[in-house]
Amino acid sequence: MLNMPAHITASTGLDALTHAIECYTCAYAQPWPDAVALWAIETLAQWLPIAFAQGQNQEARYKVAMAAMLAGMSYGTESAGAVHAMSQTAGGYFDLPHGVLTAALLPPVMAFNYLGEPHKYARIALAMGEDTRGLSVFEAAELAVESVTRFVETLEIPTLTELGIKQEDVPMLAQLAFDDPQTIGNPRDLTLESYLQIYNSCFE
Numbered sequence: 785m786l787n788m789p790a791h792i793t794a795s796t797g798l799d800a801l802t803h804a805i806e807c808y809t810c811a812y813a814q815p816w817p818d819a820v821a822l823w824a825i826e827t828l829a830q831w832l833p834i835a836f837a838q839g840q841n842q843e844a845r846y847k848v849a850m851a852a853m854l855a856g857m858s859y860g861t862e863s864a865g866a867v868h869a870m871s872q873t874a875g876g877y878f879d880l881p882h883g884v885l886t887a888a889l890l891p892p893v894m895a896f897n898y899l900g901e902p903h904k905y906a907r908i909a910l911a912m913g914e915d916t917r918g919l920s921v922f923e924a925a926e927l928a929v930e931s932v933t934r935f936v937e938t939l940e941i942p943t944l945t946e947l948g949i950k951q952e953d954v955p956m957l958a959q960l961a962f963d964d965p966q967t968i969g970n971p972r973d974l975t976l977e978s979y980l981q982i983y984n985s986c987f988e
């Protein structure tokens with residue numbers, strides 16, 4: 785992993801972060817995968833930027849690999865949600881790397897989903913290293929969305945437009961995501977309209 789390019793470190797690391805966040809908040813969440821997923825979120829928040837910036841940093845590589853494995857264990861025990869329903873289907877259609885699309889779609893899906901699990905989103909803000917003292921649960925949950933959005937930007941993930949996806953593709957992509965089985969575990973009810981809303985928010 786020491787010679788893995790920075791952009792692949794970023795996209796695969798953010799895929800692991802997505803596994804942890806989607807599993808922690810999914811409809812099938814259970815206590816032990818919750819604990820494992822939270823540890824993975826906290827560790828990735830702390831170490832992924834260092835692995836991105838210093839590819840040869842062995843401690844950072846170790847921490848990110850451990851977090852990716854534990855996030856994968858929670859994913860394997862439960863399910864994911866709308867981010868994976870969208871990234872799996874769009875990635876198949878456009879032949880784009882899974883981690884890049886997943887990372888690009890994580891912030892807009894979190895902005896849609898936080899109302900479904902506000903307490904858990906507030907806990908994600910803490911795991912991301914944010915100071916939530918004095919905030920209401922909903923304010924802290926919104927802070928989790930802001931925090932992950934900044935994190936994805938910091939790791940230089942391209943936008944859907946930069947990936948060559950056009951807004952006119954949205955109705956087709958929304959239908960593909962809606963038909964994906966991962967839709968079922970999402971923390972907020974999803975309709976076809978929800979996917980249109982999330983996808984369109986990427987083009988604002």
Ligand SMILES: [Fe+2]
Nearest residue numbers: 799803882886
């Ligand atoms: Fe994934």
